[in-house]
Amino acid sequence: MKVWLPLDASAKACGAEEVAVALMAEAARRGVEITLCRNGTRGMSWLEPLLEIETPAGRIGFGPMTQADVPALFDTPERHPKALGLVEEIPFFKSQTRLTFARCGRIEPLSLEHYAAEGGWVGLRKALAMSPAEVVEEILASGLRGRGGAGFPTGIKWRTVLGAEAAQKYIVCNVDEGDSGSFADRMLIEGDPYCLIEGMAIAGHAVGATQGYVYIRSEYPDAITMMRAAIARAEAAGVLAEAGFTLEVRVGAGAYVCGEETAMLNSIEGKRGTVRAKPPLPALKGLFGQPTVVNNLLSLAAVPWILAHGGAAYQSFGMDRSRGTIPLQIGGNVKYGGLYETGFGITLGQLVMEICGGTASGRAVKAVQVGGPLGAYHPISDFDLPFCYECFSGQGGLVGHAGLVVHDESADMLKLARFAMEFCAIESCGTCTPCRIGAVRGVETLDRIGAGDAAALPLLEDLCETMKLGSLCALGGFTPYPVLSALRHFPDDFPVFREAAE
Amino acid sequence: MTDLARLGAILAAHAGREGALLPILHDVQAEFGHIPDAMLAPIAAALRLSRAEVAGVVGFYHDFRRAPAGRHVIKLCRAEACQAMGGETVQARLEAALGLKLGETKNDVTLEAVYCLGLCACAPAAMVDDRLVGRLDAGAVETIAREVRG
Numbered sequence: 176m177k178v179w180l181p182l183d184a185s186a187k188a189c190g191a192e193e194v195a196v197a198l199m200a201e202a203a204r205r206g207v208e209i210t211l212c213r214n215g216t217r218g219m220s221w222l223e224p225l226l227e228i229e230t231p232a233g234r235i236g237f238g239p240m241t242q243a244d245v246p247a248l249f250d251t252p253e254r255h256p257k258a259l260g261l262v263e264e265i266p267f268f269k270s271q272t273r274l275t276f277a278r279c280g281r282i283e284p285l286s287l288e289h290y291a292a293e294g295g296w297v298g299l300r301k302a303l304a305m306s307p308a309e310v311v312e313e314i315l316a317s318g319l320r321g322r323g324g325a326g327f328p329t330g331i332k333w334r335t336v337l338g339a340e341a342a343q344k345y346i347v348c349n350v351d352e353g354d355s356g357s358f359a360d361r362m363l364i365e366g367d368p369y370c371l372i373e374g375m376a377i378a379g380h381a382v383g384a385t386q387g388y389v390y391i392r393s394e395y396p397d398a399i400t401m402m403r404a405a406i407a408r409a410e411a412a413g414v415l416a417e418a419g420f421t422l423e424v425r426v427g428a429g430a431y432v433c434g435e436e437t438a439m440l441n442s443i444e445g446k447r448g449t450v451r452a453k454p455p456l457p458a459l460k461g462l463f464g465q466p467t468v469v470n471n472l473l474s475l476a477a478v479p480w481i482l483a484h485g486g487a488a489y490q491s492f493g494m495d496r497s498r499g500t501i502p503l504q505i506g507g508n509v510k511y512g513g514l515y516e517t518g519f520g521i522t523l524g525q526l527v528m529e530i531c532g533g534t535a536s537g538r539a540v541k542a543v544q545v546g547g548p549l550g551a552y553h554p555i556s557d558f559d560l561p562f563c564y565e566c567f568s569g570q571g572g573l574v575g576h577a578g579l580v581v582h583d584e585s586a587d588m589l590k591l592a593r594f595a596m597e598f599c600a601i602e603s604c605g606t607c608t609p610c611r612i613g614a615v616r617g618v619e620t621l622d623r624i625g626a627g628d629a630a631a632l633p634l635l636e637d638l639c640e641t642m643k644l645g646s647l648c649a650l651g652g653f654t655p656y657p658v659l660s661a662l663r664h665f666p667d668d669f670p671v672f673r674e675a676a677e
Numbered sequence: 678m679t680d681l682a683r684l685g686a687i688l689a690a691h692a693g694r695e696g697a698l699l700p701i702l703h704d705v706q707a708e709f710g711h712i713p714d715a716m717l718a719p720i721a722a723a724l725r726l727s728r729a730e731v732a733g734v735v736g737f738y739h740d741f742r743r744a745p746a747g748r749h750v751i752k753l754c755r756a757e758a759c760q761a762m763g764g765e766t767v768q769a770r771l772e773a774a775l776g777l778k779l780g781e782t783k784n785d786v787t788l789e790a791v792y793c794l795g796l797c798a799c800a801p802a803a804m805v806d807d808r809l810v811g812r813l814d815a816g817a818v819e820t821i822a823r824e825v826r827g
Contacts, residue, residue, distance in 0.1 A: 185799050188811035220798030355756030358795035393703075393740050394794050396807065425696075426703055428738030431792060445698030445724070447737040463695065506797025507761035513798050535762070544757055580758045580797065591757070598756075598792065604737075 176202075176209050177229040181280065183216035183365045184397045185358070190241060191224035197242040198226075205249055215366015217280035218514030219267055220506075227262055228252060236262040267530060272492060273516050274480045274500050275473065276359075279366035285404055287412055290369045298482030299418060302377045307337055310381035314478065316486030318498030323349055323434075323471030324546065324575040324649070326497075326564040332468060335458040336382040339466035344384035346375050347443065347462060347469045350391040350398070351427050351434035354547025356578030359502045359514055360472040364391070364398040367476075368405035374475035376418040377482055378468055385419055388462070390439050392427040399426055431548075431602040435648045436469040438604060449604040450648045471576070473502060494520035497563035507544075507580035508534045524558025527581060538583040542665065544591075546575025548598050549653035551660035552588065571660060573653065588665035593621040595657040599650060610651025613642045617658065629671040635662070683708055684716050688723045698724060698734055702741055711742035747787040749825040752804040753779065755790045758797035767801045767813045774822035786825050 180186070180195055195211065202209040219225060222238035228248070236259035237248065247255050259265060273279075282289035290296070302310050315330030336344060348371065352360040364371060375387045391399050406422050409415050415422060430448045432438045437451035440462050461467025477499065481489045489499045497519035503526060505512045510532035527533065527543055534540055542552040551572030553560070560566055567574045582591075596617035603610045617638055623631035639655035646652040666672035678686075687704045691697040701720060705712055712735050721731045735741045753768055768779060777783040779790055796802035799811030805821055 184794075184809050185796050185811065188794075188796050188802060188809035189799055223799065352795060353793055355758045355793045356797045357793075358797055361795040394791060394804075397809075425699065427740075428699060428703070429740035429791075430738050442699060443696050445696040445734070447734055449737075504797070506800060507758040509798070548757060578797065580761055582757075582761045586761065591760070594757070594760070602792075 176207060177212065178209055179212045179214045179227040179229070179234060180224060181216045181366075182213040182284075182397075183223070183362060184395070185220050185362075186216055186223040186225070187397070189223045189239065193242050194224050194226065194240045194245060197245040198248075201245050201249060207249060212283055214282060215279045215284050216362060216513075217262065217268060218276065218362060218516075219265065219511070220513035221511050222259070225259075225262070233261045233263060235260060236265070267511055267513070267515070270530070271516050272500050272518055274489070274492075275370070275476050275502055276363065276367070276514065276516050277480070278370065279363060282367065284366055284368055284401060285408060287369070287408060290367075294483060295369055295479075296373060296414065298479035299373045299376055299414075302380050302482050303418060307381050307383060310377065310482070311337055313482060313486045314381070317477075317481045317489040318486075318493070318496070319474060319477055319481065319489065320497065320564065321471055322473030322477070322501070322576065323436075324573065326574070329470060329474050332458055332470070333378065333381050335456070336384070336466045336468050339459055341466050343386065343463075343465050344382055345462045345465060345467040346378045346382070346384045346387040346475075347436075347439065347467055348375055348387065348389045348475055349434065349436065349439060349469060349471045350389055350395070351431075351439060352395070352472075352576065353392060353431040353434050354549075354576050354578045356506045356544065356580040357504050357547060357576045358506070359504050359577070361395050361398045362514055363472060363476050364395075364402050368401055369409060370476050370479055371402075371472060372405060372409050372415070372422065374478035375422060376415065376420045377478050378470065378475060379420040380418060382466075382468055384468065385421065387420060387422045388425050388443055389422065390425045390427060390433070390443060392433075393429055399424060430604075431598075432604045432648075432650055435650065438648075439469065440467065447604070449606045450650075452647060473576070492518035494518070494561060494563050496565060501562060501574070501577050503562065504578045505531050505581065506578065508536055508583045509581040510535050519563045520561050522558065523553060523560045523562070524555070526562075527558070527579070531581070534581060534583040536583045536585075538585065540581060541584045541586045542582045542588065542591075542661075544580045544582070544657060545578075546573040546656075547578050548595060549573070549649055549656060550575050551656045552582075552591065552664060553660070554664040556664075571663075572656060588661040588668040589621065589625055589670075592658045592661040593618060593625070595654055595661075596621060599654040603650060607645070607647040607651060609642045609645035610647070610654075613638055613646075613651060614654060617642075617654070621658075624669055624671055627670045632671055680709070680713070680715075681719065684719060688720070692723075698726070698731065699738075702735060702738075706741060710745045714743065747782045748785040749806055750787045750789070751775075751821065751825065752789055752791035752794075754792070754794050754796070754800070754802045755779075756793040756797075758793075759801040762800040764801040767803075767818060770815060770818045771822070774818060775825070784826070
């Protein structure tokens, strides 16, 4: 019997290791031979640990598994109370367009054999047969924009670095995935790490960089271990040498602001993670003052598919100026949470209500925060908003790294607005005044509003305006989004409005 | 081996590495449990930095400790996704069960906040020493409290 069980952090946090132990013990007791393969997660987090048994018809799933559910697997699996049928027929999975995450959950993450068998290294081989400028053209044609949140065209960034003259250039991959609601980077590394290695090697060839760094946050110990193991195996197999590229993992140290690209560069250089003023752009003067591509993991992991299938094929997905697919991540108070990769254009309401089934609590949805702690709180009246960069920015919000947090009607929006300011105060790097001092004053002002002081309202609006316009980076600059959206869309949660209405 | 000899081994392992300070600090903390004050000057000397520069980096990042933590460290996620699933109630339960507040160390147990473990679809979540725990409920809180008091 061949069994698959994820070793993804989300599966482990929900008891996958205990299930694995129970499975082997039960198999031994019954004298059944078992091959246990450890895959990444399929991204259906509510089913974790999701165990799969290989059958001639395909892999059939069981979940969420507990130790107690193990013995019945050996009797009549099809009548098991946790039986889900063919995993790839589950609507949440089947209705996706998986390009970046095509292999995740299907293969053993460190198996070079599995990776090659499922289309791995095709993009890199094609790229190495092309000139750097041709590779950049392919990325430009794909319409790929930075998936970290800024949405800057990846091809233009690469072209700038390609055109820069320097003895040393770098590729830096941003895996400082600190947004609440986001876990796509972690999931890809724990499920398909060679995909990132391939994307970075292609980027290296495209711009003439020979050294890459993967900056992973320390809160992701499993991803750090997996990435290091994958680099070692890719090195041993000679893949990186063939591409003339070396890779190193650098570990963050618990600073949210290091997700900002220039703070990240300082951190890799061994400095405090403070934000640098731009210009100069990192593309011209980045890591150690050299031309540097800083890309989010999701941008780099999209690259192998684009090279393998062509920029035009990638560009055929999506809407308006948002091309290709976006791996949406849905967490918080949601019934079917996880990762859903699809072309841009799906609406917020389709995703939250139809695909994810609304809240876990069964109560009404009150607000969905899109884009992490710096993203706006969207009321259900925004549910017809399609996922595209311009659609969300036009509505006073942002797509960000495409993490969504669902809140039910018990959410206290004043408290969440206060938390946004508190978080900014805790995580501010301290370089610019609007963020360093503004966030602290923001907490105080929201406390005054909470105590019913109406005079504090215009003060908060003014403060938010100052932070938006005067901050050096998105931490201070975007913290007003959750604060003001909470205020605008949910005035009933703010005592000053309640009193005015009475 | 003396503490300084152990530090020397760490510094030697990173000799010649670009931007070595964070990797060194991570290794020092893994070896000693915190960054002892007495090691700031030798680290600075090895990297041709001032002691103040090294202290500034140690102070900037939430991960680095100037004093030892408890034998058990519980990192409880306070971010939005965990809040949406009753994270505050979990925090209150955990504080009551352990007899300490977030940010405190007592009886060799440290309870501290973390902002996102990437387990947002299995919230609320925590890290207990090196182990991740998701879908925290009252029962899970009791199990954790029993374990760390063990």
